[in-house]
Structures are given as C-alpha cells and as structure tokens.
Amino acid sequence: KQPHEKELFGHPVGLYILFLTEMWERYSYYGMRALLTIYMVAKTVGDNPGLGWTNSESLALYGWYTMLVYVMSIPGGMIADKFIGQKRSVLVGAIILVFGHGVLAVEAEWAFFTGLGLIVLGVGMLKPNISTMVGGLYKPNDIRRDKGFSIFYIGINLGSLLATSSVGIVAAVYGWHYGFGLAGICMLLGLIVYVWGQKYLVHVGNVPTVEEKKNDVSLGAMYSRLFKSTKHAIIFIALIILSVYAGFSFEGTDNWAYGLLFVFVTFVIGLMMVIYKDLETQVMKDRFLVLLLSFGIVIVFWGAFEQAGGLMSLYTEQKTNRDFFGLFEIPTAVFQGLNAGFIILFAVVVANYWAKRKLKNKEASSLFKMATGTIIMGTGFVFMIFASMQYQANGESAMYWLVLAYLFHTIGELCASPVALSFITKLAPVKYASLMMGVYFASTGLGNKVAGILGENAEHYGEMTIFTAIFIFTVAFGFLVIALLKPLKRLTHGAEDKERELS
Numbered sequence: 001k002q003p004h005e006k007e008l009f010g011h012p013v014g015l016y017i018l019f020l021t022e023m024w025e026r027y028s029y030y031g032m033r034a035l036l037t038i039y040m041v042a043k044t045v046g047d048n049p050g051l052g053w054t055n056s057e058s059l060a061l062y063g064w065y066t067m068l069v070y071v072m073s074i075p076g077g078m079i080a081d082k083f084i085g086q087k088r089s090v091l092v093g094a095i096i097l098v099f100g101h102g103v104l105a106v107e108a109e110w111a112f113f114t115g116l117g118l119i120v121l122g123v124g125m126l127k128p129n130i131s132t133m134v135g136g137l138y139k140p141n142d143i144r145r146d147k148g149f150s151i152f153y154i155g156i157n158l159g160s161l162l163a164t165s166s167v168g169i170v171a172a173v174y175g176w177h178y179g180f181g182l183a184g185i186c187m188l189l190g191l192i193v194y195v196w197g198q199k200y201l202v203h204v205g206n207v208p209t210v211e212e213k214k215n216d217v218s219l220g221a222m223y224s225r226l227f228k229s230t231k232h233a234i235i236f237i238a239l240i241i242l243s244v245y246a247g248f249s250f251e252g253t254d255n256w257a258y259g260l261l262f263v264f265v266t267f268v269i270g271l272m273m274v275i276y277k278d279l280e281t282q283v284m285k286d287r288f289l290v291l292l293l294s295f296g297i298v299i300v301f302w303g304a305f306e307q308a309g310g311l312m313s314l315y316t317e318q319k320t321n322r323d324f325f326g327l328f329e330i331p332t333a334v335f336q337g338l339n340a341g342f343i344i345l346f347a348v349v350v351a352n353y354w355a356k357r358k359l360k361n362k363e364a365s366s367l368f369k370m371a372t373g374t375i376i377m378g379t380g381f382v383f384m385i386f387a388s389m390q391y392q393a394n395g396e397s398a399m400y401w402l403v404l405a406y407l408f409h410t411i412g413e414l415c416a417s418p419v420a421l422s423f424i425t426k427l428a429p430v431k432y433a434s435l436m437m438g439v440y441f442a443s444t445g446l447g448n449k450v451a452g453i454l455g456e457n458a459e460h461y462g463e464m465t466i467f468t469a470i471f472i473f474t475v476a477f478g479f480l481v482i483a484l485l486k487p488l489k490r491l492t493h494g495a496e497d498k499e500r501e502l503s
Ligand code: GLN
Pocket: 026, 070, 156, 302, 417, 441, 444, 445
C-alpha cells in the first residue's frame, strides 16, 4: 500500500497528520488569545509591562480580531479553490503563522500590530483549508466522515487545552513575550509535522486541475454577472446602500468598521447569488441553498456559545464563589478549559451515539444534529439563570452552575460543530468547496461578534435577562429548524441517505 492509503485506528493516516497540524495551530491561536486582553489592559509600568489600554478599548480590539481571523477564511478559501489548492494554502498559512506568533515575542507596538495582522492572514489561509482537506480524505458516501471530523475536533481542543494552561503560566512567570513566543514555537512544530506528513496527503487538497478550472472566471467577471439582470443588480446595490447606512448608524468610534463589515457581507451575499445562478443542475442549486440556510444556524449557535469568553468569563470572575475547599481560589481561566476538556472526554461518545442512530435508520441528518446541538447548548443557559438567581439571593453563586452550563454547551457543540464541517464537505459544489468552508468560518466569526454585542448589552439589561433571552431564543430556534426538517432535507436530495461503511 502507498503511504496515503494506509490506515490507523480505522481512519486514513492523513487524518492524524491534519490532527497534529491543527492541534498546534489551535495551540498557538488559543494560547495567544488567552493572553491578548489581559496583555492589552496590563499597566505600562512594572517588570512585565502591557499596553495600558482601557477595558473597552481592549474588548473592542478583541472582538474585531476574533471576528477577522474567521472572516479572512473567505479569501483563504478562494485562493485555494482558484489557484494553489488547499494543501499549499495550509502550508502558506502555517508559515505566516510562525512569523506572526514569532513577531509577537518582540516587545514593541509595531510588533504587536504586525503580529495580529499576520495571524489574521495565516488563520484565514490555514483554518478553512485544513478542514476541507479532512473531508477530502473520505469518499462521498463514507460513513466514517462525521467521525473523522469528530477526531479532528479532538485535536483542535487538545491544542486549546494544552495552550490555556502552559502559555498562561509562561507569560505569568517569564513575561508576556515569552508566552507569545511559546505559541510561535509550537506553531513551528505544527509546520514541521505538516511538511513531514506530506506523503500521507498526496491525494488531497491539490491544485485545481485544468478540467476543474475549465469554466473558471475571475472574481470581477463573476460580479459583473450580477449586473446582467436588472432585478439582481437593483437588489445588490440596494443592499450595499443599506449596509453603509446601517454601519454608520452604529454608535461609537468603530462605526466605520461596522460599515466596512456590512459592505463585505453584502459582497459575499452577491457572490453567493452568482454562484447559485451558475450551478448546473437543480440538485446542486438546492443543496447550495440548504447549505446557505444552515449558516443561519451557525450564526445563532456561535452567537450564544461564545458568551463563554465574554459574559460568562466575567460572571465567573466577579460573581462566582471559586473557593476550593478553603484551600485556594480556582482561577477564572481554568473554567475556560472546561469546554476543551469536555470535548476530549465526550467527542467519541457523541459521535458514536449519532452513528448508531444512523445505522438504526433513525433521524440523524446533519441539520437535525445541528438543531439538536443548538437546543442542548441553549438549555445550558438555564443553569446560568439559576446561578444569577442564587447570586441575587446570596451575593454569590456556586461553581457547579458553570460546570453544568459548560457541559451542556460542549455536548451541544459536539452535536453541531464537527457535523457542520462534515456537512459542508458533503454539500458544497467541488469547485467551491474551500470557499464555502470559508463562508462557514466567516459565519462563526459573525457569531462571535453577535456574542460580543450581546455581552456588552448585559450592562444595560443585567445578565439574567441576557441569559434568559438567549435560552428562549436558541431553544425556540432549534425547534423551528426541526419543524422545518422535512422540506429542508428534501433540498439535500439524499446527500446523506446512502452513507454506509464503504471501506
Ligand atoms: N473551537 C472551534 C475551533 O477553534 C470552533 C471555532 C469556530 O468555529 N469559530 O475550531
């Protein structure tokens, strides 16, 4: 057997190469992210000086940064589809990331902004494309695909778990820039593993062939198609005007950024309209449509879920009794690790549960899993409502509420997130596979931004109101998707019906 045909634990060896590469990439991403806000607000004096920004300045940058890394997945995916393929895009992304994290080790303001910029570009090149490559390891109807993504997802969270402990400690003991540097070194490890493992990946993520590029047109030509129909042109231009207007009507100094974001989103919507029109068969069109609709679920899901790093983290810090049997106080950051820890514990259990259901011919479509995941995750907020009630009565709330909330959030995430990745690799037209993965990540990025906005509003309305609203909205939304499951599934034209063990 050729190396790329070899298997380990029932999956192609290439999966483990991608697992390790992504594990180190996420290590560097989450390790750096764990330092980011506290570094920005740390005083400029002392032996470990930070940037001395205010809370709101640093949260604003944090929000835009975490959104941008994912939004950049759209150009990252496009470059792969049109020019260099996914495999080389991941390589380029990994190299940029080594430099990006590396430069943060330098103590200077120019280095800080250069580093952030490079990381945004690097993640954009790497993250969507490595995910699409995981899908490429499996044949179209291979039932192992969902499980493969669950294994890959463990890699993501192993990286995040290792990072949040080690990078934080190094930064606290030796200084911020050693922490950032450690993230860079580990990204280098990821790059080395990836380059070494190329022999297991010869068959995936290659440069698009001449045949695949046959009907390929430039981006400009694609947009010009929008203007061939007066109706589409009017819709598109109206959307642009509306988005500029809406963006600038935001309060605050970053309204220009909102304006730009909305215009960008409008351009993406325009592109989706052209691709839709361009697809050859009705089956392809329908599948494309259902994929776009599923991105709505993605925004709702992450908009609620990502309270973890914001509102829930503040709640942990300020309102939770974190006393550990009178011995010490558990640091807030540890609670951030619960999610990754629970993923590692339960990923296989959840994946097996769904695989069994499928074999028994019970409902186990991706859309059903995503809706169920949203409901379970949303239900986790009930515990946060209880916690807030306890806080109102006693002036502090117990830790177990957070543990329960994160447990539900994680089980929900395991139902929805790896499955969504897998779903895209099944439904996206081959020619646009990476682009659609990019749009998926951009949707999660928008979810992050929504989460930030919701979190900010907690100051106004109180967190109990926000938690309650999130709970009601997400659960109702999940049930709505389930109610619409039949027509939605019809649009997939059996893309998931014949999945069986093919190996
Ligand atoms: N935690 C997951 C990851 O880092 C999901 C992030 C996302 O989809 N925005 O890959």
